[in-house]
Amino acid sequence: MPARPAALAALLLLCGAATAMNVGDAAPDFSRPDLAGRPLQLADYRGKLVLLNFWASWCAPCLEEMPRFSRWQRQYGARGLQVIGVSMDDDAAAVRQHLARHPVAYPAIIGDAKLGAAFGGVMGLPLTYLIDRQGRIAARYQGENDLAAIEAQIRALLAR
Numbered sequence: 001m002p003a004r005p006a007a008l009a010a011l012l013l014l015c016g017a018a019t020a021m022n023v024g025d026a027a028p029d030f031s032r033p034d035l036a037g038r039p040l041q042l043a044d045y046r047g048k049l050v051l052l053n054f055w056a057s058w059c060a061p062c063l064e065e066m067p068r069f070s071r072w073q074r075q076y077g078a079r080g081l082q083v084i085g086v087s088m089d090d091d092a093a094a095v096r097q098h099l100a101r102h103p104v105a106y107p108a109i110i111g112d113a114k115l116g117a118a119f120g121g122v123m124g125l126p127l128t129y130l131i132d133r134q135g136r137i138a139a140r141y142q143g144e145n146d147l148a149a150i151e152a153q154i155r156a157l158l159a160r
Contacts, residue, residue, distance in 0.1 A: 049130065
């Protein structure tokens with residue numbers, strides 16, 4: 001007997017598979033405390049361009065991007081950019097320790113498998129989404145990236 005689509009979808013969800021997020025899809029809302037304990041909800045940033053970066057303290061390419069993301073937050077924040085870091089570390093203490101040594105100019109939260117699955121699964125780091133002012137996925141970047149190209153896209157989206 002062939003598997004029913006709903007049963008197959010439920011099985012894939014239970015096994016950790018997730019539907020990939022595509023450009024134009026609505027970004028899933030979430031609410032988490034940031035590392036300072038303040039509530040952070042993605043929907044609160046509607047009207048801004050959000051750079052949502054999944055990273056980890058043990059990920060070398062992630063750590064290379066973070067100073068640039070901080071610079072962009074300072075440079076473009078007044079024009080409507082908001083960077084949000086989502087650490088996929090299992091231990092919040094490691095994240096706090098890293099950020100104490102290498103502070104960033106944007107809020108950071110701790111992610112988990114549920115949040116990763118909501119964004120189509122985090123199968124490798126870094127994983128970065130640009131979310132437009134209407135809350136839709138404008139771009140998805142996986143792995144080491146051309147940061148100049150991402151910055152050019154940020155400038156173009158902010159100019160709209």
